[in-house]
Amino acid sequence: xISIELFFLVNAALNAWLMVLALRWLDAxxxxxxxxxxxxxxxxxxxxxxxxxxxLPLRGAMVSLPVALLMARIAGQSxxxxxxxxxxxxxxxxAAMTGGAAYAITNIAPGIHxxxxxxxxxxxxxxxxxxxxxxxxxxxxxxxxxxxxFREAQWAFEAAVDTGNQAIDPYSGLPxxxxxxxxxxKRFPSLNTGALPEGMRLIxxxxxxxxxxxxxxxxxxxxxNGQPIQAAVAVAPRGxxxxxxxxxxxxxxxxQQPHRLRxxxx
Numbered sequence: 602x603i604s605i606e607l608f609f610l611v612n613a614a615l616n617a618w619l620m621v622l623a624l625r626w627l628d629a630x631x632x633x634x635x636x637x638x639x640x641x642x643x644x645x646x647x648x649x650x651x652x653x654x655x656x657l658p659l660r661g662a663m664v665s666l667p668v669a670l671l672m673a674r675i676a677g678q679s680x681x682x683x684x685x686x687x688x689x690x691x692x693x694x695x696a697a698m699t700g701g702a703a704y705a706i707t708n709i710a711p712g713i714h715x716x717x718x719x720x721x722x723x724x725x726x727x728x729x730x731x732x733x734x735x736x737x738x739x740x741x742x743x744x745x746x747x748x749x750x751f752r753e754a755q756w757a758f759e760a761a762v763d764t765g766n767q768a769i770d771p772y773s774g775l776p777x778x779x780x781x782x783x784x785x786x787k788r789f790p791s792l793n794t795g796a797l798p799e800g801m802r803l804i805x806x807x808x809x810x811x812x813x814x815x816x817x818x819x820x821x822x823x824x825x826n827g828q829p830i831q832a833a834v835a836v837a838p839r840g841x842x843x844x845x846x847x848x849x850x851x852x853x854x855x856x857q858q859p860h861r862l863r864x865x866x867x
Contacts, residue, residue: 616640620641627843641672647664746826747780762849772819778833779835780835815837818834
């Protein structure tokens with residue numbers, strides 16, 4: 602006998618863990634706890650319904666795939682549909698690995714309680730998925746911590762070094778760090794209506810979707826991994842990027858001539 606409450610909690614916890622890993626694998630920024638919890642609860646309800654109604658067609662791909670897509674969409678907020686599809690694929694693959702591990706454990710130890718087998722398989726799948734995500738992110742991108750102050754607003758976020766980011770602010774001549782729209786509107790909600798806050802300007806930037814006019818500003822204070830740098834900051838359109846993008850010229854200069862650059866920027 603298995604408690605339906607325990608079955609739901611285990612499934613929801615596994616869903617939350619795997620969804621967080623999927624978002625980190627896609628560099629979709631810091632996962633929102635409430636949205637991930639809602640997504641995990643939806644998956645838990647579906648698992649319970651499929652388990653309790655074995656005679657109904659709830660376990661096939663015609664039902665499970667749309668549920669997984671909806672879960673990824675809820676957890677990923679305003680991401681593009683292509684990103685949602687990738688998150689869904691990662692989630693389903695990790696879930697399948699977890700189920701296979703649980704089945705293998707019950708075959709190796711026939712007397713083990715099914716929920717204990719599931720918990721052990723969750724741990725195995727979580728460790729493997731986290732190792733995969735960490736190695737993939739490390740191999741693909743270099744990350745750094747950005748802190749900035751503009752007027753009375755302050756931000757702190759992670760940015761990926763992007764060799765394709767060669768944008769230059771025509772007003773100041775500085776390289777540009779592109780931050781997520783979702784992060785910027787937390788301090789300046791008027792960006793959602795198209796109104797430029799005082800001190801910001803529009804600059805033309807070529808993106809994957811074509812040329813766009815992006816709000817841009819020059820921070821009073823800007824650091825990369827604690828070191829002061831000089832750069833402008835542009836705000837990307839909503840949903841265009843999943844992580845802030847820093848130009849490689851900034852980090853290359855910091856690595857090649859750290860002492861001279863730090864004296865110059867100071």
